[in-house]
Every structure is written in structure tokens, then in C-alpha cells.
Amino acid sequence: MTAFDFYSDRLAGTHGQGEIPPSTVAGLVRLIETKMQSDWFAEAFPTKGSDRDCGTIGTNISAVNSEIHALIPDLGWPCRVDDEIDETAALDLVEWAAQKVSLPVRDRYHAHFGHWELVFNRKEGATALRDEVNQYLSRGRTLYSMNGLRVVRSGTAEVARVLNDLTPSTGDTHLDELIISARNLYKSHHEDERATGVEKLWDAFERIKTLGSPDKRAGISTLLGMVAPEKLRLALENDMIAVTKLGNEFSIRHHEKDTETIRGTDRDYFFLRAANLIIALLRHSGRLQQ
16 A cells, blocks of 8 residues: 545645544554555565575565564464454564665566565565554544654644754753753654653753752743743743642652652643743753754
């Protein structure tokens, strides 16, 4: 199947509206099954011809199944039509496929055994798979896309913008690493990694308070002193207080019994709240990459 634009896409565009619906999850798994049946994994899992000089003629399905069973045990491979397929396992399958896929092309015909010898184009295969996966994800109105060999969660347009703007150049190596780690983790399709991304971002927010001085109060004063006009400075100061309170009351960096748990897509709110504040503070102090 070749990816193409649907009429509704051209009319209104494709906008992510939620997580991945079961029909899209099932479609992605069937897509990988179809590629397997069409020898798109034959280069990585070859079946050789009987001729002495014959190369690959097909796919070693047994070897493929064994590897998927070993690496993605939650998938329940091979999946039946009526199976309830685990979303995370399905996306793991897509990422696995992206690393193994190659476009098969018929080369020499071996008349005695009646089979074609195959050659492969890794780049074209990976590109074609990515485009088809992205069409499924886009048509399912999901918050995900395939970028290279990975499925990433860009979230809403606002989340995508913030992730793009989190490009620190603070002069503090550890702080930069925290922000970059938070940004990369929050792109993951694994919910636990996104939760860790929020935690890393809150750690970065606490460290920002010490950029100007080891004493947090003095550091905050120095940081806010670079913000103009005064009304914006006061707004960012109030926001710093509010974000600090959020971190204390919800289970982000603290997990006491009286803290509230953040669930599902509510993380977007917390991530955006802290990220927008961090970006504003770093931008006004000249600590973002240009």
C-alpha cells in the first residue's frame, strides 16, 4: 500500500485529537504482517535458495516470530483478528519493524527451482514503512508520528511547539542535560517515560533557581531581574510560586501519601506549565540556543 492524501485531509488537514484508537492499533499490526508476507523482512531473516549460487528467495517466518516473541512478549504474536492488542506493544512492533525492513526487489529467476532471487533496498523500505505508519497514525487522529526509527508523541500543537523551543544553552551542563532529557523522554510513546520526563523538567526548574546564586532566593531574584517589563516580571514570579506549589502538591518529584497522582493526558498540562515558564526565564536571560 502506498500512502496518499485523503479528501478529508486536503479539506481540513490532519489534527491529532487523542490517543491511539484500537482500530489504528490493529491496522498497524496488520500492516507489519502484510510486509512480512511480502518479504520486506527477508534481508534480516533470509531463506536461501536450494541452488548453490542462489541468495535470498524469501523470509524465514519462524525466525521472525521467535524474535518478536522474545523482544515484545506483551504483543501475543501472531495476533488474531479478534485479539485486543496492547497499544504499547503494537508501537514496539512498529519500531522493531523500522529497524529490520527492506524493500524486496526481484533479481535473478532460477528456472530449475522456479523461484526468484531477491535483492533489497533498505532506505526505500524504511521510508515507505514510515510514510504508511504515519498515514495510519494521522488518519486515526492520534498524537503520535513516526520520526526516523521511532514513534514519538508530539502531543497537541502547543506541546509540539514547547518541545521544539526547549533548546537550552545555560552554561550549566547538568541543567542542560536535565532539560534535554525531559524533552526527549516526553516524546516517548511509553507513559512511564513521559512521567519521568515531567519529573526531569521539574528537577530542571528547581536547578534554574540556583543559576545566579547557590542560594535559591538570591538566584530567583537575579533571574527575575533580567525580565522586563515589570508587569511581566511579576507575572513570571507568581508563576514560579504556582509551579513550585504544583510540584509539592502533586506526585511529580514527591510521592508522599497526601500528594495527588497525575493521570494520562493531564501530564500535558503540567509539562506545558513548567516548560513555558522555563523557556521564558531562559529566553529573558539569554540562555536559549538561537
